[in-house]
Amino acid sequence: MAHTRADGSIIQKQRPAMNELNRGVWTAEEDRKLAETIGIYGAKQWTIIAAKAELNRCAKSCRLRWMNYLRPNIKRGNMSDQEEDLIIRMHKLLGNRYESNDIGLIFIGLWSLIAARLPGRTDNEIKNYWNCHLSKKKLDKGTFNVAGISTQEMRPKSEQTGEEETIIRPSNSSSGEQGSESVFDVNDFFDFSNEKPSTLEWVTKFLEFGSS
DNA sequence: AACAACCTCAACCGCATCAGA
DNA sequence: GTCTGATGCGGTTGAGGTTGT
Known part of the structure; x- marks a missing residue:
């Protein structure tokens, strides 16, 4: 499972799967699906988004990914x-x-x-x-x-x-x-x-x- | 070059609060 | 007023990266 760092480099990270929900690092494909779904439903009703995106991720995980990584205008890099x-x-x-x-x-x-x-x-x-x-x-x-x-x-x-x-x-x-x-x-x-x-x-x- | 120790940061967890029925 | 699911928060974890020896 690949994950993109702030500087664009790729890191590998995996956590053991628990239950039937996907966990661990998000893939580019998951990011794309999530962003697409949020584009349709808005970034508010996370249970709906989680269901519609068909990512097998919980609502909290989807929200966290959006808030911390996918959200527009995220500033990355060193703190001034x-x-x-x-x-x-x-x-x-x-x-x-x-x-x-x-x-x-x-x-x-x-x-x-x-x-x-x-x-x-x-x-x-x-x-x-x-x-x-x-x-x-x-x-x-x-x-x-x-x-x-x-x-x-x-x-x-x-x-x-x-x-x-x-x-x-x-x-x-x-x-x-x-x-x-x-x-x-x-x-x-x-x-x-x-x-x-x-x-x-x-x-x-x-x-x-x-x-x- | 190899290994260990330390650092970084995305993601998960548990809990508190909110909002709607 | 109460219940319940959704949301949002801080704390923590742990894999991968970096630095030191």
């Missing part, structure tokens, strides 16, 4: 510094903060929230990138320092000094204004107006928690 910076910022602000509180809503939609703000990137890709590159970088150094901003400096002042503060101060601005009040405002940075209600509620709780 800006993209990496954004991932780190958002993970720092959303992910780690929620690890340390007791609201009980940990990491809900984190990767998809980040992916939504990185056009062409998938949540799976960002998650993989974090696990492979960034979390390791964090472990190695204790802090990040991407695009001139370390996560120590990204921490709300309240975490650093115990004072009340919800702003983040880049260590050096591009304008070269040493020590200027170039404030990173969480409310400006995150526009969640298009998120579904449950996510919006979660973000609201998060922001309320961070500022209380």
Whole structure:
């Protein structure tokens, strides 16, 4: 079974078949059938798509393949510094903060929230990138320092000094204004107006928690 | 050249949430 | 209000690739 990598090279991969459903790597023919079916029925009703495509794949598998690989405008290749910076910022602000509180809503939609703000990137890709590159970088150094901003400096002042503060101060601005009040405002940075209600509620709780 | 260790990333799994009956 | 199937998410796996010795 062949599979195409992001750079166009072919890899071979196979998992043992379970039940009567096809599993493992998608073939070019399966991709073609799936794309064709989605072209007819749209990328929404996955149980119908899975049945109509006659791929012997479950709906979840079809959805995953479309979302992570076949979907138009998927951007592949290395993450830019800006993209990496954004991932780190958002993970720092959303992910780690929620690890340390007791609201009980940990990491809900984190990767998809980040992916939504990185056009062409998938949540799976960002998650993989974090696990492979960034979390390791964090472990190695204790802090990040991407695009001139370390996560120590990204921490709300309240975490650093115990004072009340919800702003983040880049260590050096591009304008070269040493020590200027170039404030990173969480409310400006995150526009969640298009998120579904449950996510919006979660973000609201998060922001309320961070500022209380 | 051969082997081992590590890295990458597509795909699967289990669970939570959503939406419609 | 409840039930049930569909959908979406993060965590994890594991085969193939890459790098180091």
